[in-house]
Amino acid sequence: xxxxxxxxxxxxxxxxxxxxxxxxxxxxxxxxxxxxxxxxxxxxxxxxxxxxxxxxxxxxxxxxxxxxxxxxxxxxxxxxxxxxxxxxxxxxxxxxxxxxxxxxxxxxxxxxx
Amino acid sequence: xxxxxxxxxxxxxxxxxxxxxxxxxxxxxxxxxxxxxxxxxxxxxxxxxxxxxxxxxxxxxxxxxxxxxxxxxxxxxxxxxxxxxxxxxxxxxxxxxxxxxxxxxxxxxxx
Numbered sequence: 706x707x708x709x710x711x712x713x714x715x716x717x718x719x720x721x722x723x724x725x726x727x728x729x730x731x732x733x734x735x736x737x738x739x740x741x742x743x744x745x746x747x748x749x750x751x752x753x754x755x756x757x758x759x760x761x762x763x764x765x766x767x768x769x770x771x772x773x774x775x776x777x778x779x780x781x782x783x784x785x786x787x788x789x790x791x792x793x794x795x796x797x798x799x800x801x802x803x804x805x806x807x808x809x810x811x812x813x814x815x816x817x818x
Numbered sequence: 819x820x821x822x823x824x825x826x827x828x829x830x831x832x833x834x835x836x837x838x839x840x841x842x843x844x845x846x847x848x849x850x851x852x853x854x855x856x857x858x859x860x861x862x863x864x865x866x867x868x869x870x871x872x873x874x875x876x877x878x879x880x881x882x883x884x885x886x887x888x889x890x891x892x893x894x895x896x897x898x899x900x901x902x903x904x905x906x907x908x909x910x911x912x913x914x915x916x917x918x919x920x921x922x923x924x925x926x927x928x929x
Contacts, residue, residue: 738916747906747919748861761916796860803915804849809861 707732709799709810710779717816724784724791726813730799737780738807739772742794754780787817820845822909824920832928834896839923841890841907849910850890851917852881854903861906864892897927 710729718724730737735756740748750764754774765772769787774780784791794814798807821844831837841850849868853861865874867883867890874881878901880893890907904924908917 736915740917740919747922748908748917750916750918753916764916800915804910804912806851806863806866807915807917808863809853811860 709734709797709808711795711797711810711813713813714811715814715816717818718787719818720788721786724787724815724817726782726784726795726797726815728780728782728797728799728810730780730797731801731808734799734801734808736800736803737774738798738800739780739782740796740798742796742812744793748796751782784815787815789817791815792817820847820909820911820918822907822918822920824905824907824923826923827921828924828926830926830928831894831897833898836896837894839892839894839905839925841892841920843888843890843907843909843918845911846888847885847909847911849912850883851908851910852890852892853906853908855906855922856903864905894925897925899927899929901925902927 712727737754739751742748752765752772753761769785771783794812796812797810800807823842825840851866852864855861865881870885872883878895883890904922906922907920
């Protein structure tokens, strides 16, 4: 059973470009979570999704950030018009049911030049 | 707003020694997780503690939960170099499953 998959693993963007981060949950998991980790800090919750629904986006910045988890395909975290402050590691996690252990992917390390 | 604090933030210890990492949280929760992160890597689930008084052990690591004190501990017994990593506790407040992470404890075990 493959774990949570994320791609790309590393992403370099110039200021003003768009970043798209993909996450495929573990097989049988329908709950997906996105977290952001700044250097030397803990993870901060961004958004929680189930198939085709955003359940909780209280950690998402109001502008430039969006997330989706379509019926088919991976979950996507999209950052428009990136700024240097967006440079961070973005982790996706999945769980089979609500309030069960979340399993994390390898992360996407975004660098904005 | 739920706050989760860990201490110490950094811990350097010799092989063979024992030590405890503390995780305090500010609001009621009965579900607490411990994760391990190696540099540049993802998070590995170590323990999930579901109720007051829960204790779990795996190898040289033992985690416990006191929900009344809002405190969890991760005890390291006879540390070995392979345990060097950053350890995070994370609290699920019981609504919508979003985890609030502690600041992390960077453990360095020296030979």
